[in-house]
Amino acid sequence: MKPRELQNLGIPKGKTMTLTVRLIAEAMRAGLSKSELRPTLVRIIASPSHHLDDPDFGSLARALLPENQPRDVFVERDTPAPWKQWGKDLEKQSVEQMVNACRLPVAVAGALMPDAHLGYGLPIGGVLATDNAIIPYAVGVDIACRMKLTVLDLPAQTVTSEPDRLINAIAAETRFGIGSNFTNRREHQVLDADWSVSEITKNCKDKAWAQLGTSGSGNHFVEFGTFTADCGIEECLDFWIFSGGQCANVAPEFLPLAIDMLQRFRIRWWLSNQASQVSLSLLNSVNGVLVCR
16 A cells, blocks of 8 residues: 555554554565455554554554654644624624634634524534644534525425425425434435444444435424525525434544543643533544544
């Protein structure tokens, strides 16, 4: 495997990369096949502490342990990263969370939408661009939970003249309720991704497939109505909020890894009192690559 491929798997550059290349050559001379190589490395990268005695890659596993990773020290920004707010009279705590998020040393820019309300560490409706870093679940645990406005190419009176047509379209294309799924499963390119990068994603793939396209429960809803645009044209619209339940399984799995990283890098700042929800994972770290994938 080329260094670039190894780096994409989560092997950091430098001494660990050199060690990995050498161990691969030795393992293949000893009989390890090409088809076995990648899955073996993925397992070791995902959980190095479980493979310390591996006959071929034990030294790599030890090199990947958190305590053997390079240590950096991060300090809070002198001034918050620039951010923009849409809407007026937003919840005070949400605005404070956005300001605190922009104080992170990795923060580049932020945005706060009109639907802003208190999140775990970053407000729901908040967007934070970061430099070479991800946060496992700053807002919460719903991937793509959001508000979406869709303007339909239909006359405005369709809302009152053909409500069943709109309702049936929703009923055919999504499901509501905890644990809801599709009998005839949907297809999407996300299912072609490598779900074996970690045990939790591998174990959740079938459930994710069954729930692909569903809308969850709680405050998730669809609403039809009309609005008048600045140009004076009245249109039909639908208003969606989606849920992504698999993140509720995956994100907490990686949270301890991020907390460990905070401790190792001696990071002293937090986005909110619920510090554990906003722990940082650097993308060029083993765990950061796994969370991103």
